[in-house]
Amino acid sequence: MNSYDIFKKLTKGIKFDQRRFKDDFKKLGLQQSASGALDKPVVPLAEQEHEPNTEGKEEKAKSKKKKKTLNDKQKQLKLQQEQIRHRRRQLGIQVWGADVPPPVEKFSELVTDHEVNNKLVANIESQGHTLPTPVQAQAWPLMLQRRHILASAPTGSGKTAAFLIPLLHGLGGPKKKGFRAVILSPTRELASQIHRECVRLGEGLGIRAVTIANVTKAKQKYGPQSSQKFDLLVTTPNRLVYMLQENADGPPLSLANVEWLVVDESDRLFEDGQRGFRDQLATIYRACTGPSVTQALFSATFAQSVQDWCRLNLHNLATVTVGLRNTASEDVKQHLQFCGSEEGKLHALREIFRKGYEPPVLIFVQTKERAKELFRELIYDNITVDAIHADRTQKQRDNVVAAFREGKMGVDLH
Numbered sequence: 001m002n003s004y005d006i007f008k009k010l011t012k013g014i015k016f017d018q019r020r021f022k023d024d025f026k027k028l029g030l031q032q033s034a035s036g037a038l039d040k041p042v043v044p045l046a047e048q049e050h051e052p053n054t055e056g057k058e059e060k061a062k063s064k065k066k067k068k069t070l071n072d073k074q075k076q077l078k079l080q081q082e083q084i085r086h087r088r089r090q091l092g093i094q095v096w097g098a099d100v101p102p103p104v105e106k107f108s109e110l111v112t113d114h115e116v117n118n119k120l121v122a123n124i125e126s127q128g129h130t131l132p133t134p135v136q137a138q139a140w141p142l143m144l145q146r147r148h149i150l151a152s153a154p155t156g157s158g159k160t161a162a163f164l165i166p167l168l169h170g171l172g173g174p175k176k177k178g179f180r181a182v183i184l185s186p187t188r189e190l191a192s193q194i195h196r197e198c199v200r201l202g203e204g205l206g207i208r209a210v211t212i213a214n215v216t217k218a219k220q221k222y223g224p225q226s227s228q229k230f231d232l233l234v235t236t237p238n239r240l241v242y243m244l245q246e247n248a249d250g251p252p253l254s255l256a257n258v259e260w261l262v263v264d265e266s267d268r269l270f271e272d273g274q275r276g277f278r279d280q281l282a283t284i285y286r287a288c289t290g291p292s293v294t295q296a297l298f299s300a301t302f303a304q305s306v307q308d309w310c311r312l313n314l315h316n317l318a319t320v321t322v323g324l325r326n327t328a329s330e331d332v333k334q335h336l337q338f339c340g341s342e343e344g345k346l347h348a349l350r351e352i353f354r355k356g357y358e359p360p361v362l363i364f365v366q367t368k369e370r371a372k373e374l375f376r377e378l379i380y381d382n383i384t385v386d387a388i389h390a391d392r393t394q395k396q397r398d399n400v401v402a403a404f405r406e407g408k409m410g411v412d413l414h
C-alpha cells in the first residue's frame with residue numbers, strides 16, 4: 001500500500017481545501033483539479049492503462065453495438081437473398097445481371113410495391129388467373145424498372161402478359177405522340193393474337209393499340225399527317241420496314257417517340273433465314289431515335305446468338321430463363337417417331353390419323369412448299385384440313401385461324 005492508498009483510506013468521505021493544503025498535496029504527490037476538489041493522483045502512463053477508463057469503455061460499447069447492428073443487417077440481407085434464391089429455385093427461374101429485383105409473388109404486389117394501375121391488375125385477374133407465372137413473376141419487376149431484358153420460357157408460359165403488363169403500365173394512358181411502343185412478332189397471326197391480348201389487358205386505360213392489316217391504309221392512318229392518336233403497334237418486322245422506307249416526304253411512319261421495343265419469339269426473328277429478320281431488325285432499331293428505348297426480347301428457346309447480341313448492344317441487361325434451357329414444356333407430352341425416309345413421314349402421319357385423333361391438330365412444316373404438298377395429300381384423306389403460309393391472302397389466313405379456333409377445322413398446317 002503506497003502513501004496515496006493510505007491517504008485515500010484515511011480521508012474517505014472527507015473534502016479537502018486543496019488551496020489551503022497545497023504544499024501537503026504536493027508532498028503526497030496528489031493533483032489539484034481546476035475545481036479545487038480532490039482529484040485523481042497523477043499516475044505514470046504505464047499505470048494509467050490499468051485505471052478504469054469509463055470513456056473508452058463507452059466508445060467500445062458503442063462500436064460493439066454498431067458492429068452488432070451491422071452484423072444483424074448483413075445477416076438479414078443474407079437471409080433475404082437466400083429466400084429470393086429459394087423462391088427462384090422453386091419457380092425454376094435463373095437470372096443473370098446486376099441487382100435483379102426479387103420475383104413478385106402475387107398480382108396485388110404490382111399495386112403495392114410497383115404502383116401499377118389497379119385497373120391493369122384487375123384486367124389480368126378477370127381472365128381467371130390467380131398467380132403470376134414464373135416468367136411474369138421475374139420479368140414484371142425488371143421491366144417495371146425499365147431494364148433491358150432477354151427472357152426465355154416454355155411455350156404457353158404466359159410470356160405475352162409478361163411483357164404487356166409493364167408496357168401498358170409504362171405507357172400510362174393515351175398521348176398524342178404517335179407510337180411509343182412497338183411489339184414485333186414473326187407472323188401476322190401471332191401479331192393479331194398479341195394485339196387481342198393487349199386490348200383485353202388494357203381495357204379501360206384508353207391506350208390505343210393497333211396492328212397493321214393493310215400497309216397502304218396504314219400509311220395514311222399512322223403517317224405524319226395523321227392525328228397521332230395511337231400509342232402501341234404490334235406488327236411483323238417486314239411490314240414495319242416497308243412502312244419505314246423513305247419517300248419524297250420522309251418515312252411514312254415515325255418511330256422517333258418509341259420508348260419500348262419488344263421482340264416476341266426473338267430466336268426466330270434472329271435466325272439467318274431467307275427473310276433476313278436481322279436486317280429488318282437493324283432498320284427498325286435505327287428508326288427508334290428516341291432518347292431512351294427499353295428493349296425486351298422474349299422467346300420459347302434460348303439462342304446463344306441472341307444473348308451475344310443483347311450483351312453487346314444492351315446496357316445493364318438482365319437475362320431470365322425459366323426451366324431448363326431449350327427443353328420442352330413439361331405440360332407437353334412428346335413422342336419421337338422414326339420414319340426412315342421423306343416418304344415415310346407421310347405414311348407415319350396417315351397411320352396416326354387412321355388410329356384416331358382428337359382435333360384440333362396443328363402441324364408445323366419447314367417451308368410453304370411443304371405445307372402445300374402436305375395439304376394436297378391430306379385433303380383427299382377425308383380430313384378437314386387447311387393451311388397458312390405466305391402465299392395466302394390475309395383474309396384466307398384469318399378465315400383459317402377463325403375456323404380453327406371455332407373447332408370447324410381439324411388440322412391446321414403452318
Ligand SMILES: Nc1ncnc2c1ncn2[C@@H]1O[C@H](COP(=O)(O)OP(=O)(O)OP(=O)(O)O)[C@@H](O)[C@H]1O
Nearest residue numbers: 129130131132133154155156157158159160161300
Ligand atoms: N398468370 C397466369 N396464370 C394462368 N394462365 C395464364 C397466366 N398468364 C397468361 N396465362 C394464359 O396462358 C396461355 C398462354 O399464354 P401465352 O400465349 O402468353 O404463352 P406464351 O408463353 O407466349 O406461349 P408461346 O411461346 O406459344 O407464344 C394463355 O391462354 C394465357 O391467357
